[in-house]
Amino acid sequence: MVPESVKKAGKRAVRYPDAELDVPVISVESWLRRFIRNPIPLIVEYLYALFPILGWISRYNLGWLTGDLIAGITVGMVVVPQGMSYAKIATLPAEYGLYSSFVGVTIYCFFATSKDVSIGPVAVMSLTVSQIIKHVEDAHGTEWGRPQIATTLAFICGFIVLGIGLLRLGWLVEFIPAPAVSGFMTGSAINIVAGQVPGLMGITGFDTRAATYKVIINTLKGLPRTTLDASFGLTGLFCLYAIRIGCDKLTKRYPKRARVFFFLSVLRNAFVILVLTIASWLYTRHRKSASGKYPISILGTVPRGFQHVQPPNIDPNLVSALAGQLPVATIILLLEHIAISKSFGRVNGYKINPNQELIAIGVTNTVGTVFGAYPATGSFSRSALKSKSGVRTPLAGIFTAIVVIVALYGLTPAFFWIPSAGLSAVIIHAVADLVASPAQVFSYWRVAPLEFVIWAAAVLVTVFSSIENGIYTSIIASLVLLLIRVAHPRGAFLGKVILKEDVEGSTKQREVFLPLTQDGLRSSHIKVHPPSPGVLIYRYEESFLYPNCSRLNDILVDYVKKHMRRGRDLSTIRLSDRPWNDPGPPRGTTASAEQEENLLKPDLHAIVLDFSSISHIDTTAIQSLIDTRNEIERWANHPVEFHFATILSPWIRRALVAGGFGVGHTVSKAPQEIAPVVPYRDGLRDRQLGELREESADHDDIEKSISSKSKGDVNISSGVVPLPLETPFFHLDLPPAVHAAESGLP
Secondary structure, eight states: OOOOHHHHTTTSSSEEEETTTEEEEEEEHHHHHOOOOHHHHHHHHHHHHGGGGGTTGGGGGHHHHHHHHHHHHHHHHHHHHHHHHHHHHHHHHHHHHHHHHHHHHHHHHHHHHHOEEEEOOOOOHHHHHHHHHHHHHHHHHTTSSSHHHHHHHHHHHHHHHHHHHTTTTTGGGGGSHHHHHHHHHHHHHHHHHHHHHHHTOOOOOOOSSSOHHHHHHHHHHHGOOOHHHHHHHHHHHHHEEEEHHHHHHHHHHOGGGGGHHHHHTTTHHHHHHHHHHHHHHHHHHHHHHHHHHHHSSSSSOOSSSSSHHHHHHHHOOHHHGGGGGHHHHHHHHHHHHHHHHHHHHHTTOOOOHHHHHHHHHHHHHHHHGGGOOOOOOEHHHHHHHHHHOOOOSSHHHHHHHHHHHHHHHHSHHHTTTTTTHHHHHHHHHHGGGSSHHHHHHHHHHHHHHHHHHHHHHHHHHHTTHHHHHHHHHHHHHHHHHHHHHHSSEEEEEEEEEEEEEETTTEHHHEEEEEEESSSSSTTTTTBBBBSSEEEEEEEEEEOOOOTTTTHHHHHHHHHHHHHSSSEEEEEEOOOOOGTTTOOOSOTOOHHHHHHHHHHHHHOOOOOEETEEEEBBBHHHHHHHHHHHHHHHHHTSSSSSOOOOOOOOOOOOOOOOOTTTTTTOOTTTTSOSSSSSSSSSOOHHHHHHHHHHHHHOHHHHHHHHHHHHHHHSSSTTTTTTTTTTTTOOOOEHHHHHHHHHHHHHHO
């Protein structure tokens, strides 16, 4: 006797009083209702989320102020020499690095969801800017000045990133995996170091923005032309590493004074630049030649204050000239910042909002053009320094900005005497940390060898070609690998292993299903028993979608044709009646011998499909599954049961039911096409569709069919109905599905 509650299955939900379980009937209306809400709260929530500072500024306290003050001043001591150094990488005057530093740290605190990230000029973006400037100058000469090219680039890229953030499209960044980003960063770091060695040694006479391998070759050729600049550059580089290594060792030896040694190490950049500047001033102030040159290359005049505050001058012709370079610049802004902010969020136990971070980057770069800033993004070295200095909130950026303003208005006369080789030493010392360590690279190989190949390809292309080609190579290779994984899913035919466990003095058994073929991961001593003859168990390991459904269809059909009995008597089939693609009996044998071999195979009764790893399914996949059923039943020459285990989504159940699965249809009433590409119809198909509609409308017939075929999953007498009775071939778990399939064997 079927409970009355089951007869009401056509309503929105079925309630089973004893089990207190609702089984919703999924409809398009219920799906749409999730997205139709009162727009006013959503708009208010969206606008409030644009300014995360509103969520914490009212709780600001003296303890936070102390940490932010120390971290802000510490980062400011580093960003001033780094900003000027990175501006030289971008082939811009040094003051533009300070402009970018000021705007980045000031604006970011209002939009930040990360307390640790410091925005400003970075080495990789600066190198990219120099490459883009070179590209425009090669094509158009000196029609536009380098600062105008850089600020225009910042405005357009910032506007694009801002749009991506406002539209909440930050998830696009997730398509680029960590090894690809690491490979691009490593190649870029090698590129930057190679380009700074000539400045460190005072070697001139060739293009340091050429491909990395060319720069290295020309540097080696130019070693005999080394000048006095090398004494400043090599000394500065040696001192930077000596101070860091010495402080690290002293920290381990005297852990109680770790905080002191940390700040001594942090100030090494400012200390070295200060000492080199004094030495440069003492040596060069009375050695100016008649032509106005000094014996070493020095930074020169740095204008005091903000000299280029004005509305951005966006020339449409310049925008057209930059069009081909915008994608790579935008990608670098996205990748570097999101990777850094996520990394520090994981380390320090908070979650960042990628879309909001993109908004921060976009606003920083668009507003920065008013001050003459060039493209800025998150800096790994300064963010790490900010985190280790004990930063408490994003407001620390304001104190960093104050340090930059003091430098712009009070220290520019001293900047004149900074040796260029000293700035090259600062760059090399900072950028070398971006190169992936051997342990990190080996971890890529251990986890996923193909991703190691992507990492290596990104590095090699960046070194032997350009940053632009390197980043495109890493992105395209990652997407191709993703498509290959989707289009070639893994799966396995399963067998059974009985595990015996001692629980409170009694032995209990449970079934575990493992691949029939040895996968190299399990012990060779474990014997996997195949299911009963006539039953197949297959587990999908990817979502069942249009790129991979044909392959999964081929796997099932080919396995059935190889291991299961063909339903027709092969000895009665004449050669002329066989299809052209049926190879027939092997050469030298007869059809009778072929039939005898065929009879040794089991007769296929049921196929159990484990859907535990499938989260999505589409129309093409359902059609492919229908084709699989039709082809297998033609081979077996009788209906074959299809059981489905562990379907997680109600939408997957809905889709399978639409394809005639789970409800126990006979082959004559199951749909042959769920969504035909060519709308071909004939009388037979129309009659079949009519029969399906009649059957769906007749609940009494469904109940009779289900009552006779329900197996194992449904316990009506106890009131526990895990799944609706209308779908007896859907099962909560794999063991009940296998038992249901095996229970129908003759």
